[in-house]
Amino acid sequence: MAKSFEPAEIESRYYPEWEKAGYFQPNMQSAASFCIQLPPPNVTGTLHMGHAFNQTIMDGLTRYHRMKGENTLWQPGTDHAGIATQIVVERQLDAQGISRHELGREKFVEKIWEWKKESGATITEQMRRMGASVDWQREYFTMDEQCSGSVTEVFVSLFEQGLIYRGKRLSNWDPKLGTAISDLEVVSEEEDGHMWHIKYPVVGSDEFIVVATTRPETLLGDVAVAVNPIDARFTHLIGKTLRLPLTDREIPVISDDYVDAAFGTGLVKITPAHDFNDYQVGKRHNTQLINVMSLEATILAKAQVFSFDGDALGSIDLPAAYAGLSAPAARKAMLADLDAQGLLLETKKHKLMVPRGDRTGSVIEPLLTDQWFMAMSKADETGQSITEKALQAVATGEVKFVPENWVNTYNQWLNNIQDWCISRQLWWGHQIPAWYDEDGKVYVARNQEQAQAQAPGKTLRRDVDVLDTWFSSALVPFSTLGWKPGQSTPELDAFLPSSVLVTGFDIIFFWVARMIMMTKHFTGKVPFKHVYIHGLVRDGEGQKMSKSEGNVLDPVDLIDGIGLEALLEKRTSGLRRPETAPKVAAKTKKEFPEGIPAFGTDALRFTFASLATLGRSINFDQHRCEGYRNFCNKLWNATRYVLMNVEGKDVGQDKSLPLEYGFADQWMTGRLQQAEHDVTTALDTFRFDLAAQGIYEFVWNDYCDWYIELAKVQLQAGNEAQQRATRRTLVRVLETTLRMAHPIIPFITEELWQVVAPLANAKKTASIMLADWPVADLSRVNEAANAQVESLKALAFAVRNLRGEMGLPPSQKTPLLLEGGEELQQYAAYLVPLAKLASVTIVAKLPEDDAPVAVAGSTRLMLKVEIDKAAELARLSKEIGKLTENLERIKAKFEKPGYLDKAPAHLVEKDQGLMVEFAEKLAQLQSQLAKLQ
Template sequence: MELAKSFEPADIERRWYPEWESRNYFAAGLDTSKPADESFCILLPPPNVTGTLHMGHGFNQTIMDALTRYYRMKGHNTLWQPGTDHAGIATQIVVERQLDAQGISRHDLGREKFLEKVWEWKEYSGGTITRQMRRMGTSPDWKRERFTMDAGLNKIVTESFVRLYKEGLIYRGKRLVNWDPKLHTAVSDLEVVQEEEDGFMWHIRYPLADGSTTLTVATTRPETMLGDTAVMVHPEDERYKHLIGKMVKLPLTDREIPVIADAYVDMEFGTGVVKVTPAHDFNDYAVGQRHNLPIISILTLDAKINEHAPEKYRGLDRFDARKAVVADLEALGILEKTDKHKLKVPRGDRTGVVIEPMLTDQWFVAMSKPGEDGKSITEKALDVVQSGEIKFYPENWVNTYNQWLNNIQDWCISRQLWWGHQIPAWYGVNGEVFVAHNEEEARSQADAAGYAGQLTRDADVLDTWYSSALWPFSTLDWTPEYPAKSNPALDLYLPSSVLVTGFDIIFFWVARMVMMTKHITGKIPFKHVYVHGLIRDGEGQKMSKSKGNVLDPIDLIDGIDIEALVQKRTTGLMNPKQAAQIEKKTRKEFPEGIPSFGTDALRFTFASLASPGRDIKFDLNRCEGYRNFCNKLWNATRFVLMNVEGHDLALEHAQAADGSCPATPGAAPLKFSFADRWIVSRLQKLEAEVAQHFTEYRFDLLSQALYHFIWDEFCDWYLEVAKVEMAGANEAAARGARRTLVRTLEALLRLAHPVIPFITEELWQTVAPIAGRKTGDSIMLAPYPAADLKKVDEDSEAKMERLKTYVSACRNLRGEMKVSDSMRTPMIVAGDTGELKEFAPILQALAKLSEISFVDEIPADALAPVAVVGETRLMLVVEIDVAAEKERLAKEIEKLEKQVAMAKGKLDNESFVARAPAAVVAQEKERMEAALATLGKLKPQLAKLG
């Protein structure tokens, strides 16, 4: 296979991915004869079926794919389980909007016909994100792809619901939930966005019933006072102790409500008096439960005032009612004052409307109720982390997990939607409830209970997070008979090895998977949880369409011109002014659009950013740097191939302990130089380091190690040294260099493959046969390199470092003397020259020297600068224009002295040192020390010139 002259990622990606998939390379390993610790499984957090790939997906999936490819190459049974989520609210909204455009509502169609429309939409758009995943080079077992509404998964959802209901862990009740008045459904906390907005704080005087005084309360939602059932003070507040138990007249109503005491009140905030509206505030609801207060809901499900409020407000929208209430309070003279106030407003992330706490009938999972074994599902989830059965990486996320579980409320799992898993409950005409796997079973239960009337199925569906919580075992085709009746996938891959996820869904998904999987199957869902940060733009801002800073990973792979990018970022924005601002920002940031970086460069960028922390700043310049890295690897491979093809590489030899190989019968002699032994030694350490980083999920350090070795050690140093060896007269040494070159390169391609799969596959196909490796048809099936510590050679490593020191010294001399890169100059060496004579051919090539002369002493009248390396002194033999050189040195010295003075001024300033960030202070110290060190060299040189 001939290697193209230049690296063209698009052609390679287009060719290799279909090849991998068609050859079934991604298939799950099901070899039950392998040890249990040789099974690796990872679950894809199921993206919305109608979604598209965003930067978070690209980042997350790069990490998952790197792990999968790594363990697959290690020979483990490997499964990356893919699938998508039905995304109840998001998908229903999309289809309803399509119907709205035609002047049709879902109610016009009816449930059955509407669901047909949703399934049509799913079939049309459902493959978008999986097609994009293929562009990212991901390697899940596509034949095992699951969808949360698949018949098999639906059956498991139903089974789990029925089982938990029979155990008393699922119940139906009237409780306060997040309510979206536009969607007319309960929503989870994750679907509520808390936005800071400008609002008001109204201070209202509530008169005591005996007319003795008034109590002033402050509220940001005055319309809810119509549902107040108490006012509350702190039990230790001396100002109000004497009023506890008395009654106040609730303004605008004919009701009286009590003054109660509760430690929830903050005595220092406001007046220390708080209104209590249990039906419209989560904290007030808890207070109401503690004090057995009446719960009066004054809002309809579409957020209008209902019949429980005074007649004059009934039918008003909540915000119109707010204006009316404030006006009436003002007219009564009991509105003490109105202050501007910044407040957090909960809005539905899909609709943008203000979410209301609403008292409705819903289905709940009892999170703290003991099960048959005496422990709640919450306690079980806490225990498996406490015991170390499940480990978090980084470990500090355990605190977040524990804090949420220790303060958990019962989980509302019902949604007033049509798209989703319909709740398996049937009702009789008098409210009888029969929970069953199907209607036939429900009818049987009704008959047994003596109920013969009509049954109506619950119209609600389950929260999307409920079916997602079953993902670790539902995707493996769990059955109620497990473990008595099992299958290889369940035996091998439950628990899975690691869950890769963002910190934002530890509560909603991670904890619930632990609870549900442990309770239902008796097993933990996964052994490790690797928690990563969230991708933000280069300035640390959250990526959002409204900010015009969204990057599409596919655009970074393929490139996009500026006009298309502008159109993409401004389409759908209703505000023309905002669209104009985003267009201006985009044109300034990307005047020529975004160039094509290719998948490998993008994946390497993602891996390099995967350091511990909450936020990950995405820098486009890194993509460019890693595209250059891919080019470097490509060109290095072409160099190696040009220098080894057609030559004897002595592949049949085995390296002897002293670094040389005696010739076997019929073979030419082979010798390895210290540089050959150095690169092999460094390779073993790299292989050990990479294995450690995979184990510890430090992909940032992994990519850094690969980059440094391939670019710096292999390309910049070893290739250059090998050139000299291969051009030398010693054919045994040339043969050793050629063999080391190709073997090292082949191992590096396998090492880097999990992160950059396309370029490594393309190069390996050419390099592997030459290197004598014939195992497998693809690099992804080749064994992953493992360190052989017997090949570590500290002496050769130390010797190579000494060579680097000499080369760097020569290059510094060239820089000081402004010698052109194209000019070869002679050099004289004095002092301890023993080892340097061995290095001479390499030093001459790498430092661009025309010749090296060894002398007893450097001439005393020599004007050129001298480099000192240990006991050795080096000087370039160049003609010096004394006057010009003195002028140059004087200017350089003056500039450096100014830098020293400026840095010293800052560092002597106590205020600067105290207030500036530690990194800035350290940087100033480094600048000053570097300038002083250079001055220490230049001043003697100037003095020597006279």
């Protein structure tokens, strides 16, 4: 073995070997199957901390179940990411002075495929750096032939079932991209704005009302003004008519509970073609929809009027002065005209949430557009809607959420669901399988030949829109396993439903719910049995990691290390506000004064596992990586020690030779069983934090800090049978521990296991990932041995504390006297090295002198050294004070009325035990103090 652990060399050597040997592939033989679908990252993406975190969890689960002998598949893939990918390639073309419109759709899509082939797989290579044991032979891309075929089949089937339709509805419109986008792609942030108070004259009187609005440019599309029906200030206005400022139109005053009487002026203008809330109000009151904006977010010359059924009702002339103006320019011009006409009463500063496209930063406009929708509440032939099926799957426990409280979020979203806008006005994506004739009649078919068969003799043109990326992503659980209607495949039989989905809470609705809907509807099965929802990875201060804020960490930088200058360049190059660069740089220098050292993959994975609590946020602290890198070094050095002491020697493989296990060996074997049980339970319940904690404490504390030190004594002083048993315990516990830790730290465990396993006579497999998962046998826990080790630990701690209080250096070996019977003799040989002693002597009673005395349990012990009497008196007095304070605190609990009735029985019992223990120690120390005085 190398003297030190060098992660980079080990990682670069083992991963290609694993992949080439096919260890990641399912065996398709085992009765039990385990499957995870990788949430497909965008093909445009690079590995970020959220990816690295959830891939650590997924890989840990996959390796665990593979070692349990299950038919294990972790299915990888990438998403075509319609908007994100189109933007990337458009920007590349812009840099060359070429627009996609000059190229045309076909050539532009070819450019995207070229880009995808050359540089679109960055994230999959980075996944390999994280040790992801995915079956790369089954890697999919959501635009590949199998996935695309499934998308077409599902769309046509849903259309034929009446669950997909085309209509004119309100949607999030990004005027810069020229497409509708999903709610997930809208980022609403608080910005400084204004609230304008505008007079609306009441027709037939001198009276006017005052309406407060943050968007006066949409005033031209108003169809009513609403008041709360119980607002006594305005009930007399209900049913009256107002003259709409800047126009010749009149609009009614209506009443609706939507209006908050306490906000603004208590009067709300209703513009259903340009506001989602107003749309619902207008629908309830059967108003018209008046669209005043173009797709470029400019004011039209003629407003388009529609019914809520999407029927065109004509047009309305708008003031020519505003035609063609952008929304901000129109706002400025209209406010000036309102002021000139005496209709602008007041302007107030106001904080408001402004929706912006997460890709473009442009203000999102709610606009009426022709889109394809999926009916979410319409019943199919089973009498249930696709949403009801998804709700039922969770209600009946077919799909379970971990933590369970996320069920509430899931239910809340689905119970308030709206029809899903599934079309996008892009060129990259799954083109909608619909064709139109000269009259605009639509024909939905699996291909153009089928569409033409529906429209004989007519000239057809294909719909230019593509489907929302989430539509194809929703099919991943079955489309990636070879699904075709009415047919089965071995993969579908084995891996649907998959075992668990590991994802963040931010896409429960957008992805998790839709996968349940689609899979249940088309296969009758749920897509997965469990949904493990983890928190979002934030920086050490709890802030969201963002390139625009300059606080991101690149997982690969944590693996390989990065210098300060390169780190500063990364963090300051993509800032939303360049003026914050000095602040970002200062913070980075404080946090990473010398850059980021190389921690290696295993240390990073262990850090992620330890942070995998059931909370909403995961605050990442790189100092924990240092601690887990030290853990890897500890494991490496412990293995080197074991190998140096057992190689070439009998490690108990010859069953004809006697083995004599001491209490330390029996304790170690029992502790291993308990650790196996605890880690297995933690992994079965998705508590990676507890699994990591269990492995860490067992390896660092029990095995390295205690058992190896006790084994040194046994190897030096024991007889042949004792030494043989010790060596056997050392290697067998280490070999099992490496298997137990492998799902979290795969590289170092593989390297060490390859040399340890033969010595431990372990079952021969080519790789640790193919070895058996350790199964606990709690009958091997020896309570007597546990008690003996605890007594030994108590004695060692007592001596160490005494030495520390006396200021004795480690180099000063001192004799120790133990007061008690011969049963203490079993600890003597161990205490000498553990407590840096010259000797240990068992006496019936400690001598009456001034030497320092301590108490461990019921045992008194004395260090035979010359002491400073005053210092010893001070030490004893301080210890007595602490014990007295602890004793009084517990007594106060018992004196508190109702404590014995209300407190849990086990806590009362614990406090009673502590009270007796403290009282005994206190009596002993007071006796010592009295003697010294």
